[in-house]
Structures are given as C-alpha cells and as structure tokens.
Amino acid sequence: MTETCPPRRRWRLPQGAAPAIALVPAALITLVCFYLFIGWTFAISLTDSRLLPNWEFIGLEQYRRLFASSRWWTALENLGLYAVLFIGGCTLLGYLLAILIDRGVRAEGVYRTIFMLPLSMSFVVTGIIWQWMLNPGLGIQQAVRGLGFEEFAFNWLVRADRAIFTVALAGIWQQVGLCMALFLAGLRGIDPNIWKAARVDGIPTWRVYLDIVTPMLKATFFTSTILLFSLAVKSFDLVVALTGGGPGFSSDLPARFVMEHILTRQELGLGAAGAFVMLCTIAAVVAPYLYLQNRRGAA
C-alpha cells in the first residue's frame, strides 16, 4: 500500500473539505428528492390541481373528497385486511419454518434456499403465476374438479368479496422466506444454555418455544412486523399484476388508487392527498420503531 501512495506532499484541500464535497450529491438528493418533494406533495394536496399542478389553495377539501370516496374506503379496508393476513400469515408460517429448520435438520441449506427463492422474483412475476393458478376456468379449481370433485370451488380471483384474499395468498407465498430468515437468525442467537437448562428441568420442547424462546424474540417479531407493514402499504405491483384491483375496484389498494389518480385520472390533488395519507400510515408505525431503536442504542 505504501508504494501506491506517493510520499511527497501534494497540494491538499483544507482538512475535512474532501468528505464534505463527497457528501454533496447525497445531501442534494436527500434535501430535494426526499424532503422538498414530500413538502411539495403535501402542498399540492391542499390545492385543486387536476391534470397539472396549480396553486389555488382550497384547504383540506381534497382530504374531504378522499374520505368521502367509497373507492378510497374500499382501498383502505382492503389494506387493513391485506396487512393483517399478510403480516399474520408470514409471521406464523415463517416462525414455524424457522423453528422446524432450527431443530437441526440435515440439508438445512436446501430447505432455506427453497423457502427464500420467491423473494428473488418480482411481484409482477408472482402476480402472474398466481393469476394463472387461480384462473377459475383452467387453474386449480378446474384441475381439482377434473380429479372427480365436481363441486370444488376456488374462484376467489373473480369474486369481489374474496379477491383481496388472493393478493394476501400470493404476498405470503413471496415473502414467507423473509420472515423465516429473520426468525432463524433470531433463534440462532439464543444462548444454548437456556436449552440445556430447560432439558435438565424436563420442560417439553414446545413449552420452551412458547414460553421462553418466543418472548426472547420480541425484537425480531417487532422488526419483521415493521418490514412487512411497510411492504403492505407500498404493495402496488402485486395487485396490478394479479387482480388489476378488480373485479371492479374490489381488491384495490391505496398504492394503486394513488397511482391511478395521479397518472391517468388527472386528479393530482386528490392523488397527492392519498399519497400523503400513505406516508402518514407508514410514519405512524415506523417512527416509534426508529425512536425505540435509537433509545436502545443510546442506553
């Protein structure tokens, strides 16, 4: 290393100037593309902008219109249902898989690789695969009927009251490996002496998991819930590729509602209001998390 750096004194920038210059692009992006843009979107949500931004301020009128819209409420209710199913499903299944793998199976890597494989694929790919599987005319429903179960019905994709469940199903399939990986890392971090002590005391394995290990993984549950919630609020590609928000608007999600109103419905102000509500939803969950993380770090 010494040979590559010439020892002679060269002209130098003042102390500390070089790192400051290196931070200029990131600082500009942060300031403009994150904070200024959030402020811009909030400001636009207070105007009656349609196709193009204009600065006629009309107060909270767009928010009133937004929450008077039954389509927005459908999207919000869907998000609630989707988030509960998606987070619950990923957490339960992911934790269960992590526990099974942690029991010391052979070929652990093979199982882990399989469970995480869908994570490497795009939500569009996932949506299209599941759209095909759930196709009522040619998919699982028809195939099971072909096996002799003539009455078998699994047509959720085309049922307005069930379509959002198919989005949750596909979402869980794609992300369950993420939870498994997080919980597996958590389980591996548990002091082996706890297991030894439990064995000496003759506590059955399932009780150890339920009463001792699970409470110890509180932080992992917390982290994975935050991650999945943030994914759920941002879910756009999956619902576009799987149901297109349909039938009708029955499986719409806020992320799709906002995109449509900003880009194709010429309702920029309304879309901006929806986007700001999305941001607040995420902030309401993530901000306490970051705060607690920081405090833990400081303590």
Place this chain on the structure above:
Amino acid sequence: MNAMRRGALYLMLTVAALAVLFPLLVMLSTSLKPLDEVTNGSLFALPQDPTLDAWRKAWGSACISGQCSGLSVWFANSFAIVIPALFGSLALGAITGYALSLRSSRWSDLLFAALLIGLFIPPQVTLYPMIVLVREMGLFGSLPGLVFVHLVWGLAFVTLLFRNFFLSVPRDLLKSARVDGAGFLATFWYVLLPLSLPVAAVALVLQFTYIWNDFLLGLTFAGPGRQPVTVALNTLAGSQFGAQEHNVNMAATVIAALPTILVYFLSGRLFVRGIAAGAVKG
C-alpha cells in the same frame, strides 16, 4: 418415538417446500405445453409432449404494445437500465457511506438520519415531483432519466450498507493510511474499497434484484419502447380478458424471472445477508 418425531419434522418441511415450489413447477410445466394441452388438459398434468414453441414465441414473436418482436427487446431494455443504475448506485452509496463513516460531526449525523427516510417513503409520495424534476432535466422518458431515478431510490439502502461496514473498519488502519500520505480518495480507493468487497457483493446482488424487479419506476419514467421486462410482462400476461395464450405467458414469466433467480442461486448466502437490511425498501 424420536425417529417418529424426526420423521414428522422432515415431512412438514418437505410439504412446505413442495407448497413453495408448486407454483413454480406449474409455471414451468405450462410453459412447455402446446396450447391445446393447456386449454383442454389439467393444470396438474405434466406436459405430454414437451415443446419449446411457447418459449420461442414468448422470446421472439409475441405481440406486446403493438410490437410483435417478443420479450427479447424488453429483456435487453432491462439490462440497459440495470447495468448503469447498478454501478452508479453502488459508487454513490459507497462514497457517501465512506464520507459518513469518517468522522461524526453534527452535520454528517444529521444527514445520515435524514437520509434514512429514503428507506420508507412510498414511491407514490415523491413520484409526481420527481417526474417534474426529470422533465426539467430534459431526461423524461429516456434511459439516463430512469437510471437517475434508480440512483435516488437506491441511495438510502446502499449508503446504509456501506456506512455500517466502514464503521467496523479499525480506525488505526485509516490513521496509518494517513501517516503514509494517503488523502481522502486514496484511502478510499487503496485501503477501504478492497476491504469492502464482501459488502459490495451484497449490495450488488440486492440492487440487481431490486432494479431488475422494479415495475413502478419503469412504468412511469421509461417512456414508450424503453420499458423494462416487468412492464412488458404485465402488458402481455397481466390482462385476464381476451384469448390468452397461457403457455406463452408462462414462458415469458420464466424468462423475466430467470436473471434474478440465477443471481439468487449464484450468490448463495450474500442474498440472505442483504435481504433483511434491504427488505424495508420493498
């Protein structure tokens, strides 16, 4: 008794693995069937007469947005987007992470904290002003415009990865580099960068996966004819209406998914290491 429990353990894991693999096997098997076998046969049946016709059509002649040259064009678009966006975002993230890790001043701490919001902002929130900015730069609907947008969206994640890694490098190493006369950039280039190959590999794998899989930004910023393969795939196969050639759709889906699946298998543990850090990005 113990043997039975082990048996149950493997049984459950195998069932779960098959459940995860099942949709992928259906995708592959459908893509290898001729169309009449798809429309008249069972989803569960393996191809009786495997053929690559659907693959050929999906790659070379399927009609997408009125252009009947198959997925190959869009596949090439994706590479044209991924390669510059990948290296650009790694370079920017690495230098930013390095500068942030050097010495904590009030300003750099503030910048780092402020930067982290980039992990959580839903793209919808900053989408429209970003369109305006990219248009003002004269880059809307162009490749450099989309690459720029990817740089912005990847910045927080890549910077976080590199900063955390550089913080773990012993300070003495930096001091001795300084004593040897290395400045800011020389220290970065000759001392830190060679050390950071493992974390750079994690960032490379994850960013490749994210950028390749991106749909929303490509849809909005790429401009007609320049969209990535995910957008083309959704145009081809996303519609539930009309006569769909499901075997061609499934072949197209495999093709669009192959690069990230390959990277996943080649990268092994790197993917696992990065995924938790990157999952917040979505």
